[in-house]
Amino acid sequence: MYENKYLTIYHDLAGKIRQGYWKPYDKLPSENELVKRYRTSRETIRKALNLLSEHGYIQKMKGKGSLVLDVGKYDFPVSGLVSFKELAQNMKQPVKTIVNELEVIKPDPDLKRYLHATSKDEIWKVIRSREIEGERIILDKDFFYKKYVPTLTREICEDSIYEYLEKQLKLKISFAKKEMTVEKVNDEDRKYLDLNGYDHIVVVKNFVYLDDATLFQYTESRHRLDKFRFVDFARRK
Incomplete structure (x- = not known):
């Protein structure tokens, strides 16, 4: 269940990025906001964000959150x-x-x-x-x-x-x-x-x-x- 939770969050966030819910160079909600939104732990959110970063959806900025990248091209x-x-x-x-x-x-x-x-x-x-x-x-x-x-x-x-x-x-x-x-x-x-x-x-x-x-x-x-x-x-x- 724990592993499935972060994958579910990853797929949900990735889908929203592809669909244009967040535009290129928008900032994703903070880790705290995502913890509340998905009712899960900070560690689970970080695993989902790391996967988004690995697959080119976001750029993690130290101390500044996560920046959405242009995945349309x-x-x-x-x-x-x-x-x-x-x-x-x-x-x-x-x-x-x-x-x-x-x-x-x-x-x-x-x-x-x-x-x-x-x-x-x-x-x-x-x-x-x-x-x-x-x-x-x-x-x-x-x-x-x-x-x-x-x-x-x-x-x-x-x-x-x-x-x-x-x-x-x-x-x-x-x-x-x-x-x-x-x-x-x-x-x-x-x-x-x-x-x-x-x-x-x-x-x-x-x-x-x-x-x-x-x-x-x-x-x-x-x-x-x-x-x-x-x-x-x-x-x-």
């Missing part, structure tokens, strides 16, 4: 080269990868331009939806030269392609060039994403290179407008 690093699996581990939210398409294709004119490919090249095409908290809000379209990635399976694509490339194939992924645009949604977005009425989408294009400066991957990552905050860190020299 997920931070997406602009400058890093990070796999979705690595991002998902930091999100602390229920996530799922859905493999919509997996096949080897011949490059169309756009892929020839993006990958500097020829008509003779074979390219892996992988289209995956990323589901977060029950909504499909990212569409990842990955294209790899088959000569560098001889084999791909649905199981690998559901887990982490980068983990497979680096640990199994021993490829050394070094850097990427990125482009970011806002575009109108297309039929593919409508098919594979829960757009929630939005008619534009944020598109991040990645041109990914191995450590010998070989371009081996082109990625188009399409994000629902309302769900992401694109972040970077800058220092003035």
Whole structure:
């Protein structure tokens, strides 16, 4: 019962934050107020607050209470080269990868331009939806030269392609060039994403290179407008 009590309080407070009962940067009621509201002990309230902090709902300020964080958007690093699996581990939210398409294709004119490919090249095409908290809000379209990635399976694509490339194939992924645009949604977005009425989408294009400066991957990552905050860190020299 004791453990269930703090979990019940955690879920109640988390639900209120998600529903907007408290806005981002509002202060939660004090521990004393929460003790009275839930008719429980201070220790139980502290356990619930610690869980809220661990899951990114609040920032605990020493001597100043708890500040509600903006949980409506997920931070997406602009400058890093990070796999979705690595991002998902930091999100602390229920996530799922859905493999919509997996096949080897011949490059169309756009892929020839993006990958500097020829008509003779074979390219892996992988289209995956990323589901977060029950909504499909990212569409990842990955294209790899088959000569560098001889084999791909649905199981690998559901887990982490980068983990497979680096640990199994021993490829050394070094850097990427990125482009970011806002575009109108297309039929593919409508098919594979829960757009929630939005008619534009944020598109991040990645041109990914191995450590010998070989371009081996082109990625188009399409994000629902309302769900992401694109972040970077800058220092003035």
